[in-house]
Amino acid sequence: MDGGSSDKTRETVTHWADRGTRLIESQPGRGHQLRLGAEAARGETLVFLHADTWLDPEAGTAISRAMADPSVVGGCFNLAIRGPTAQRWISRVLTRAINARTKTFRTATGDQGIFCRRDAYARSGGFTVDELFEDVIFYRSLRRSGKVVVLEPPVHTSDRRWRANGYLRTIATHLGLRLLFLLGVAPKRLARIYRKRSGVNTRSY
Numbered sequence: 001m002d003g004g005s006s007d008k009t010r011e012t013v014t015h016w017a018d019r020g021t022r023l024i025e026s027q028p029g030r031g032h033q034l035r036l037g038a039e040a041a042r043g044e045t046l047v048f049l050h051a052d053t054w055l056d057p058e059a060g061t062a063i064s065r066a067m068a069d070p071s072v073v074g075g076c077f078n079l080a081i082r083g084p085t086a087q088r089w090i091s092r093v094l095t096r097a098i099n100a101r102t103k104t105f106r107t108a109t110g111d112q113g114i115f116c117r118r119d120a121y122a123r124s125g126g127f128t129v130d131e132l133f134e135d136v137i138f139y140r141s142l143r144r145s146g147k148v149v150v151l152e153p154p155v156h157t158s159d160r161r162w163r164a165n166g167y168l169r170t171i172a173t174h175l176g177l178r179l180l181f182l183l184g185v186a187p188k189r190l191a192r193i194y195r196k197r198s199g200v201n202t203r204s205y
Helices: 009-015 030-040 059-067 089-105 118-124 134-144 160-165 167-182 187-198
Strands: 045-048 072-082 114-117 147-158
Touching: 030 045, 030 134, 045 059, 045 118, 059 072, 059 147, 072 089, 072 118, 072 134, 089 147, 089 167, 114 118, 114 134, 118 134, 134 147, 160 167, 167 187
Parallel strands: 072 147
Antiparallel strands: 045 114, 072 114
8 A cells, every 4th residue: 555655665566466465556644545455455354554564474373363263353463663773671661561551451553463354344434534543543443343352473563763753752742642632632633743743744654
């Protein structure tokens, strides 16, 4: 899925085309792109993966085992950070905190490789077209439709944003936005705050 990126997405997808990879081009906006991807997918199990997150080679087996339980509608993976700062103490503490939050509050973000049954996706209403927290909103709806699980081995996500803006600043920004979201502030307004604080254009995904 590509929303007008300036990286080498097209070249990469073309390289893997003989293995069934397909590029879908759309207007910017991650929620919108995720919806289009789900509509184009043909399988009965959907996996949503950010471009800077990698699945472990055993992830497919882990999902298949989870889906063998008919009470499971979907879930996510534990998270590990990958990159030059991955071994710093603050990176390790952050990883443990994210994984503890996932288990305790049964919530997940898009960089944790969210997966679900196709029918559960439909019942949950799919992803919203919000510029921020579309993953949290969807996962909240998904867990209402049945059992969600957290799998190992973890997915690996790039440290690039924490590295670019600093761990403490990025963590503070995310915690502040999550608090405002829980208090009912609209995702569209939060996206504007996020762009201003981090320099990331949420419309360019």
